[in-house]
Amino acid sequence: MTSSTPFRPSRRGFLSSTGMTLLVASIAGAKAAEHSGTLPWKPFAALPPQPLPGGRWYVFTADEARMVEAIVDRLIPADDLSIGGKEAGCATFIDRQLAGSYGSSERLYTQGPFLPGLPTQGYQGAEAPVARYRAGLAALAQHVRSQFAGKAFADLAPADQDKVLADFDAGKVAYPAAAGFFNLLLQNSMEGFFADPIYGGNKDMAGWKLLGFPGARYDYRDYVTAHNQPFPLPPLSIAGRPEWKVGSK
C-alpha cells in the first residue's frame, strides 16, 4: 500500500478541484494558436499508426512469449470457425501493446490514494500492465510447476491448461501479485483477436471474417437501402486488403 490515508471525496473538494480545472483549462485555451483565413494544410500530412516490425518480441522473454501463446490458444482455440489465438497473433499483439504507452500506463493517473474498487471499476492498483504481466506470468508458471511436476504451462495437455486457467479465473489460485491478471489477459487476448491487423493480431482479418465485421470502412451509402441483404465487401484493414494487389483473385 502506497497510501494509508483513506481518500474521502467531499462536495467542497470536488467543486474546488473542478473550478481549478476549468480555470487552468481556460488559461491554456487563451494561449492556443489562432487561425484566420484558410484552414492550414500541408502536403503529405498524415499521422498513420506505425506498425512495429515483426520477427522479435519487444517485452516478453522467450519463456513468457511461449507461455502467453499457449494461453491465448486456449482462450481462443482453433476450431471450424476460425484459427486460434496463437496463429492469429494475439501474443504478438499483446507484446506490442505492452511495448507502447499502454504497457507503462503512461496516459493514466497511477498515484495514490488507492482504494479498493468495485469489480466494474477495473484494476485500482499502481502497477502498470508490463509489471502485472511479469508478476502474473511468474505466479502462473510457479503454480503450474508446483502442481504438474516442474512442467511449463505450454507443455501441459490442453485439458490441464484449461483447468489451470479456470482455477485462475475463479480465484482458486491465490497469488496476490497476480490479482486480476486473468481478466487482463482475457481482455487483451480479445483485443488482439479483433483489433486491426496492423497491430500484430487478427491475422488476415480472421476475427473480422468470423464476425462479418466489414473493417475500417466509412461509406455505406450504396448499401443502406439494400435491406436484408448481406454486405458484399470483404473486411478492410487500415493497411488495405488483399484485393488491392493486381491479380489477387
Place this chain on the structure above:
Amino acid sequence: MKKAALLAGVIAAALVSASGFASDLFDRINAGRYKAVLADCAACHTKPGGRPFAGGAPLDTPFGKLIPSNITPDRETGIGNWSYADFRGALKEGVGKGGKRLYPAMPYPAYSTMTEADIADLWAYLQKIEPVSNRVVSNQLPFPFSIRTVMIGWNLLNFSPSEFKPDPAKSAEWNRGAYLLNGPAHCGTCHTPKSLLGADKTDQFLRAGNLQSWVAPDITNDAHKGIGGWAAEDIVAYLKTGANRFDIASGPMAEVVANSTQYWTDADLNAVATYLKDIKGAGTAPPRPLDAGDPLMLAGKAVFTDRCSACHVSSGEGAPFLFPKLAKAPVVNGDDPTSLIRVVLEGSQAGSTKARPTTPAMPSFAWNLGDAEVASVLSYVRNSWGNAAPAVTPAQVKDMRAKLAR
C-alpha cells in the same frame, strides 16, 4: 473684399485642377491595379506569405531554377531606377533595363500583345506600391542557359512581338476574351504544351502543358480531354469562385483563382468564357477504355471503393462544389496523369475565394498506397464511368514520389 474673393477663386481653381489631375492619376493607378490582377503578376513575383511583388518562390523550369524578381519600386533591389521605356521593353520585347535579356518564364511573349494603354497603367500602379528591399538573384540556371544573351537566338526562333489585333469577324466580347487570355492572363504559359526549347507549340494551343510537376489540363472544347462539357457559365463560375458543378481549383490553378480571376469583372470573365468556348481541341477519338474485368481494373476498383468512394462516390460523380467529379473530367482523361498521381500522393486543398472560402481538402495517401496501388486506382479512375485514358504505371508513381520528396 474683392481681393479675398479673387484669392478664393484662385484657390478653388487650383483645387479643382489638382483634384482633376489627382483623379486622373488615381484612375490610372487603379486601372493599373486591375491590370496587375488580370496579369496575375503576384503569382510569380510574390512569395507565398511574402511582401507583395518583392520577389517570388523559385520556378523550376526544364532548364533550371529561376527566381522571380523584385518588381517593387525599391531603387536598389527592385525596379525603382527603371524608366518607363525599360519597363515597356521588358513586357514588349523581353529586354529589361540596360539591355538585360529576360527568360520567357516571364511570359513576355504573352505580355507583348498587351495594349500600350494597359502597359502604361501597369507602370503607373507598380510605381505606387510599397518599395521593399529584397535582393533577388533571378538567374539560377546552369551553363549555358545562364548566359542571358542565348535568349537573342531564342527570341529569333520563337518570338515575334506584336500587339493584339482584333478579329473583325468576331464579336467584341470574343475579341476581349482573346486579348485577355493570350495577353495579360497568359493562360497558354501553362496550358499550352511546350517545345524542347520551352516555346509554345502554337498548333496545340491550350491542349495541356506540364510544369513544376503539375499538368495544366486541356482547356479547349475537346469533348473528351477538354472542357467541351462545360457551358460558358461553368467556366465563369470556376474562375470567379474556384468551383463549379464539376470541378474545384487546386494546385497552381487555385492560386490563379485566388489571386487573379476571382477579382475579374463579370464582363471580362464572360469574355474569356466566350472565347474559350470557341477554341477547337485536337478532336482525336478517345482511346478504348480498359476492360472492367482487367486485373488492373479490379485491383483499382478495390482501392477506389475503400479509399476514394466516400467523397468521390462509387459512380465518380463527386459532390458539386465540394468533391470534384471524376467522371468525364478533363484532368482525368488527359494523356498526362501527372496531377492525378500528385494529388493522390500528397493530397490537395482547394483554393479559398471570397465566394467559396471553405477549402475542402483531399488527404495524402502516400503512406497507405504503394506505387502499384496508386497506379491501379488511377488506371481504374481513368477508364471508368465514360473515362478513357492510358493506364498509369507504378514507375510513373515512383518517379513522382521521388520528385515530390525533393
